[in-house]
Structures are given as C-alpha cells and as structure tokens.
Amino acid sequence: xxxxAGRMTPKDHPNRPGEFAMIAQIFxxxxxxxxxxxxxxxxxxxxxxxxGHDMVVTTDVLxxxxxxxxxxxxxxxxxxxxxxxxxxxxxxxADTVGYLLTLSLPDWVDTGxxxxxxxxxxxxQDEFGIALLGGDTTSTPGPLTIGITALGxxxxxxxxxxxxxxxxxxxxxTGTIGDAGGGLEILQGSEDSLSEADRDFLVSRYLLPQPRxxxxxxxxxxxxxxxxxxxxxxxxxxxxxxxxxxxxxxxxSNIPLSPALAALWGNGTGTAARxxxxxxxxxIAFTAPESLLQTLNAASQESGVVFTEIGRVEEGSGVSLxxxxxxxxxxxxxxxxxx
Amino acid sequence: xxxxAGRMTPKDHPNRPGEFAMIAQIFxxxxxxxxxxxxxxxxxxxxxxxxGHDMVVTTDVLxxxxxxxxxxxxxxxxxxxxxxxxxxxxxxxADTVGYLLTLSLPDWVDTGxxxxxxxxxxxxQDEFGIALLGGDTTSTPGPLTIGITALGxxxxxxxxxxxxxxxxxxxxxTGTIGDAGGGLEILQGSEDSLSEADRDFLVSRYLLPQPRxxxxxxxxxxxxxxxxxxxxxxxxxxxxxxxxxxxxxxxxSNIPLSPALAALWGNGTGTAARxxxxxxxxxIAFTAPESLLQTLNAASQESGVVFTEIGRVEEGSGVSLxxxxxxxxxxxxxxxxxx
Numbered sequence: 001x002x003x004x005a006g007r008m009t010p011k012d013h014p015n016r017p018g019e020f021a022m023i024a025q026i027f028x029x030x031x032x033x034x035x036x037x038x039x040x041x042x043x044x045x046x047x048x049x050x051x052g053h054d055m056v057v058t059t060d061v062l063x064x065x066x067x068x069x070x071x072x073x074x075x076x077x078x079x080x081x082x083x084x085x086x087x088x089x090x091x092x093x094a095d096t097v098g099y100l101l102t103l104s105l106p107d108w109v110d111t112g113x114x115x116x117x118x119x120x121x122x123x124x125q126d127e128f129g130i131a132l133l134g135g136d137t138t139s140t141p142g143p144l145t146i147g148i149t150a151l152g153x154x155x156x157x158x159x160x161x162x163x164x165x166x167x168x169x170x171x172x173x174t175g176t177i178g179d180a181g182g183g184l185e186i187l188q189g190s191e192d193s194l195s196e197a198d199r200d201f202l203v204s205r206y207l208l209p210q211p212r213x214x215x216x217x218x219x220x221x222x223x224x225x226x227x228x229x230x231x232x233x234x235x236x237x238x239x240x241x242x243x244x245x246x247x248x249x250x251x252x253s254n255i256p257l258s259p260a261l262a263a264l265w266g267n268g269t270g271t272a273a274r275x276x277x278x279x280x281x282x283x284i285a286f287t288a289p290e291s292l293l294q295t296l297n298a299a300s301q302e303s304g305v306v307f308t309e310i311g312r313v314e315e316g317s318g319v320s321l322x323x324x325x326x327x328x329x330x331x332x333x334x335x336x337x338x339x
Numbered sequence: 340x341x342x343x344a345g346r347m348t349p350k351d352h353p354n355r356p357g358e359f360a361m362i363a364q365i366f367x368x369x370x371x372x373x374x375x376x377x378x379x380x381x382x383x384x385x386x387x388x389x390x391g392h393d394m395v396v397t398t399d400v401l402x403x404x405x406x407x408x409x410x411x412x413x414x415x416x417x418x419x420x421x422x423x424x425x426x427x428x429x430x431x432x433a434d435t436v437g438y439l440l441t442l443s444l445p446d447w448v449d450t451g452x453x454x455x456x457x458x459x460x461x462x463x464q465d466e467f468g469i470a471l472l473g474g475d476t477t478s479t480p481g482p483l484t485i486g487i488t489a490l491g492x493x494x495x496x497x498x499x500x501x502x503x504x505x506x507x508x509x510x511x512x513t514g515t516i517g518d519a520g521g522g523l524e525i526l527q528g529s530e531d532s533l534s535e536a537d538r539d540f541l542v543s544r545y546l547l548p549q550p551r552x553x554x555x556x557x558x559x560x561x562x563x564x565x566x567x568x569x570x571x572x573x574x575x576x577x578x579x580x581x582x583x584x585x586x587x588x589x590x591x592s593n594i595p596l597s598p599a600l601a602a603l604w605g606n607g608t609g610t611a612a613r614x615x616x617x618x619x620x621x622x623i624a625f626t627a628p629e630s631l632l633q634t635l636n637a638a639s640q641e642s643g644v645v646f647t648e649i650g651r652v653e654e655g656s657g658v659s660l661x662x663x664x665x666x667x668x669x670x671x672x673x674x675x676x677x678x
Contacts, residue, residue, distance in 0.1 A: 041501060041578075041582050042582070043430060043566050044395050044397035044433070044491075045395070045397070046394070046395055046396075046496075047393060047396065048393050048495060054386060056385055057472065057490065058384070059474060059488060061443055061486065065480050066479060067477070088382045088383050092381075092382060100396060102398055102400045102486050104400055134398065136400050138402055139405060140484065141404050142482040145400075145481070147398070147486045149396070149488045156387060157387075159385040161381055163377070227381075227382050243380050
C-alpha cells in the first residue's frame, strides 16, 4: 500500500536496509524450501493441504509497550510472537503449515535488531517444523507492532472447538499453571529469595511459552472442547462454558502448580486462585469424557506432555473455583483483557 | 496474549466496549453465516476449500499517518484496507474465501468509529462475497494499525505468479493508471481548475481501489505473469522482470490515462511517466502471449474490465519506458517504498 504521509516524505533509514533488500536478505531465507512461499518474491503465498483437510487460521498482534518491551531480546520477542500463535494451533488439534509475518517498524529498529529477530524465528521454525510463507513490512511513527498469522491443517471438520463440552465431562489442563505470572513478577520486581533455578524456570515460562503441538494433535476425537490458556485459566474456561452452554467446576487443590511457583507464592488455595487468573500460560485446557482417560494417558506418554484433571462439567453456566471444603473461591481478576 | 505494561495497568476505555463485547457486538455480525468462523467465538477459524484447490494467502498492514489519516472516514479506511488485499487475490487469479482482521487501537478510537469501520467492511463484504473469519484486537499507545489477511482459493498449482513472463509475450494492464496519484494530489493540494466530476473520479480512485476479481480469475491459464500495481506501474513491472529474468519494454504512449487525469496533468509522455510511477493503482499488470489476445478480449467482455496492451517482453533485464521516438524516458521515482 502506498502511503499518505509517508509517501510525501519517504524516509531514509541509515540503520537498516530498504524494504526490498530487507525482505531479500533477512526474511526470504526464512521461507526455506516451502514451495508455496516462492522465496517471498510474490504478492501472495499458496498452500496445498492434504486431501480431505481444512485450513486452520489464527492471528495475534504483539505491540511494544503492551506485550513486550523495547529492551527485550529481539530473539525472544520473535519466538514468543510465533509461539503464542502456534499455541492456538495446538489447542485446535492442528498440524502446522506455515505462517505470515507483518512488521510495523519504528525508526529505532536497525539491522542488528532485525537479524536477531530473524534468528529467533529460525530457531523456532526448526523446532516446530514451520516456514515463513509471506508478510508485509511498513514503517510506523509508533511502537513496533508484530502480527503473525499461523496456518495449520486438520482433517475436514476436525478442528477442536470451544463449543462441545458436555455435562459429565471432566476438565483437564496440560503442564503447570501460573508460572508465567510468577515469571513476570520476578522480571518486574526485586524478588531475590528464590533459587536461581526457580527464577530461571519461571522467567523462561513467561518469555518462552511451549506450544503443546504434539499433544494437541492427539486430542482430536478425544476432547469435546479445547482452547489455549492465555487470558487466565478461569477466564478461558469461561469461554468454553459460554460457548458450550455448561457450568464448569474447578477444584483449586487440583490446579497443577510447579515447585518453583510454590516456592515463590506458597501452596494452598490462595496461590491456586492467583495462578488460575495469572494468564500467559499457553497450556491447553480441554474437556473429555472420563471414559477416555486411558486413551488420554497414552497420548500424554506419546507426546511427553503431562496433563491434570482439575474439574468437571455440570449443567448451568459460569465457572466456579472450589476450595477443599467445597466452598466457592473468589477470583479477583479473571484474566486480563486489553480493553 | 497477555500484556507486559498493559497488564499492570489495564485501561478502561469509556468510549468503547471492552474486548469481548466489542467482538460480540461489532465484529461477530461480520462473520455472517461463514461456517468456519464460528461467530468469532473460537481461537481460530477453519476453512474448507473445494477438492483440488490451494489456499492463497496475502496480508497487508495500514498505519495511521502512513497509509491513511485519522480524520479519514472510518468506512473508507475499512474498505480500502480490505480492497488492497482483495486486489492481491485478484492478481493471483484467486477466488475469495474470507479474511482475518487485526486492530491495534489507540485511545481515540471510540464506538462510533468502530461502527463506521464495521459498516465499511459490511458494504464491501457484500460487494465481493467475503466474510470475516477471525482476528485479534489489542490496545496500542501508538497509531491505529490495521492488519488484514485475505484468503483465496485457486485450482492446485494455478496461482498466477510474478515469475513466468516469457520473451515475446505482450504486457497488459487493466483500467487506467495514475488516477490515485492525481486523487492524492487533489486531496493534499489546492487544485481547483478541474470539473467536480473529474475531481470526484480521481479522489475516489485514490480512496476506493477497485479489485479486479472477476477479470483476475479469468486470467488463469492465460497470463504468464501477473501482479497488482501498488508501488507504481514501472516499479511493479520491475518485480516481474526481476523474478521472470526478462526485460520489459513499455511504450509511454500506450499507458492508459483517464480523461480526468489528462485534465489534471495534461497528455503526453511526461504525464505517462508520472502516472507510471504514481502507485496505488490496484490494477492488474500481466504478461501473455499475443496469440491469446482474442481469449483475453472475451475475458474482458465477460468481466466488464478493460485492459490495454502497453508493451512487450524481451531478453535482458530491467524495465524501459520508451517515448514515441523509441527513446528511453527517465522515471524519477520508480514507485514508493516505506523504507
């Protein structure tokens, strides 16, 4: 798109290559040998899916000052940006196909930053078997803004949905909850009583989410509803509750907490409630009939991803968090929204 | 994605609904009855293509102050944002499938603006037979930033490419060239010698590009190379030249100019050169063998989109613009880049 203001004053950026050179030198190598990416030399990418498959598409935007800070490592900004999208694909049971990248670049972004960002993408592309298929770059007078659209594939009609939880189902979540919230607290505060290993674990859980792709694809045909936990466990289960038209009851004592988070926040119902509203977990929360527990355990073994039963689906609406005596626990801030 | 800075100070926005309400009230209606959009209630969308088809994906970002101004009508910002992406699909020979929308919203965006923006999308969704399939919204401390990812479909392997122009092919372009550049000049200047009809025509050509979808789909199997003209005719033909490994020669006197643009800039080689570097045309430039001219004329008749032969493909590299005496014409600013 040609600019209005920018058009009148096309800027020189002494610190980074021009648009075409930047694409050719820094980003085209990330398209690798993906046949439909055409080395980022075309207006669009072309994706061939296996016969009888649907394309699954999801998109997320990350803004400097809102989702990351300018001084964060470019490599880690890149990897988190990609991973939060891959986490959506995982929770939908999709195999990865590729992704598109948009960058709105302020003047402070220089070649070194772009190279670091591309290096981060490269590392995670290799880890998750995905390539860059296309994108767009523009200048901006505002904050660095990163958009990623992730493309995946599922057998026709097989995308895991938020709708579908049934009364009697059990509620599960992968991994541990609240770690990213603890990691953010460490990054922003002066906490110094933790062991270095615990600090590193929690901070890395915040900086580098782990999309549960291997487990997600095995959930197809098993989970009745599924999503990734980004707003906070209770808030996200609320989405399943809303769309499925059911009540979800979670036992606070069953919410899986890491030893590192317990060292930071202590154990108990209060910590569980705090963890369940912290957000940024990028674990998969899902519902499934109890009869499938053995199959789910096999999927866990195969993928190396642990999960925990945390509650049950009942008639009604809303999400309740119960303490060990069966009393409802207040959740102060049910997740974070940007508005 | 949970925020860093924003997370600590979740803002109230008295002028617009919260994130979930905004999606439900303003954007979910735009997903219509598209089966894979799930009423925007899920983490991802699911797209089923006809058997034997590929997905074509393209994305563009538009930034306040760079691509549009804050005071521009929200309806028109929406429609242009969508149309520049549809123009890419058209030039690739794709049928429209749907689109994703990301919005990074500064505080000044209120409910009225969002409703106007959604109205604009609605109008063009109806015109081009496309629905909103998903997206993401976030707050930003910077300029309003709009990202659109357009999804289309083509028969397997049938996407029109920039690569493929062959020596001996003719070069064509749809519509007229330079109108948007004239329209922008009118909007930014004090030009007042034109008739109101001419002014309106040129300004509307700048504000509301016309994706040539009907013609584009008919180009499949005919055009050897194709792209949409956004950077400027000469610059964009340069992309075909680069990727196809050929020289492209354009006759300045054959570049199609509208009567309105001729009234603004005059006729002649100088105007043609200026038009050919103005950009924002969103016409389709393509190459095809001369033997297909009759078939191309039939496609023009069927779609109601006119095209003009403007040059030829030769051995060599680069793009040359020739005056009626066969001398090369300098093109001062071969298109606009944002860097």
